[in-house]
Amino acid sequence: MSNQYVDDDRFDGLYLNVAQQTRGIEPLLDTVFSFLRRKTDFFEGPDGDSAQALQKVQDVFSKHAQLVQKAKGGSKSSSKSTKKEPAKPKKAAKKIEEPVVEMGTDGGFDVSSSSSAAAPSPVLSKKTDQSTAVSSENIEPQKQSPPPSSSAEASSDAKDEAPVTSEDENKSDSKPPPPLGNGGTVPGKYVWTQTLAEVTVTIPVPDGTRGRDLNVVIGKNHLKVGLKGQSEMIVNDPLTKTVIMDDSFWTVEDGNRCVIQLQKLNDHEWWSTVCKGHAEVDVTTIQPESSTLGDLDGETRQTVEKMMY
16 A cells, blocks of 8 residues: 555655755654654554564665665666667756755765756856867867857856855745744734634733623624723624634633633634734744644544554
8 A cells, every 4th residue: 555655756845845954864764753753653553562663664664775776777777778779868868957865975965966956067068168169270260269268157157156046045944933822912902822723812901800891702703802881892803714603712810811712613724813904923833732643533543553554
């Protein structure tokens, strides 16, 4: 069953991004096994024995090592066939342009290989210019100087492009810190936090406030909060997502704050804001709470177990 993922390239973009940030084979593997350790019971196994997990890792490693050996054997046979047919090397050269992350002798990744793949073009232009210069010696000796200058300009342009690429990579790597409590603050109104299942909204109210002094209405797609006797509401806006009304509630704590618990209808997504039009947070920086395989629902757990064992 797992063989269908042996040559699956759908996750190449994800792993190239991880390889670019970890810059080493051991840190890359650490991210994989860290996920299995923190989010699953892979190392314990169904019987609490880690030997089965170790055997599974060895089996997968051996499987891909055999594929590498087969690929090397195929490359040797293909090189022999190219000698008999000299017209095909040009087509093969075009396929080499696909970017590949290479591992250095120190165990680190050469993440600049994609940018260096464009470097051979100035070298080829030099060879072309030199051959042009040699062929033109007998015809026009005074026109030998222009080709080297054009190749020098091409090489200088290639050098100028390299720093721009590295700066862009540094900008993409820098991300803002995760929001506190995976939520945010709407100045003058409330502070909110969230988990995948619920959203907690804390609204400051005057000291000594009791439940009967508040007008709180939790709708399926709307939230209304205010003090009785005051025309201006604290919150009176549509919710950004749908909530379960029967499981949502509110209380007054310490007589100075109203705490509202909103139960999400979809408990597999993060909210960027509580109400539409209010300040938003970047959900891509949210750090989910730790969980185990037992926290997953039955269908998802069976899928994960099939992947591991």
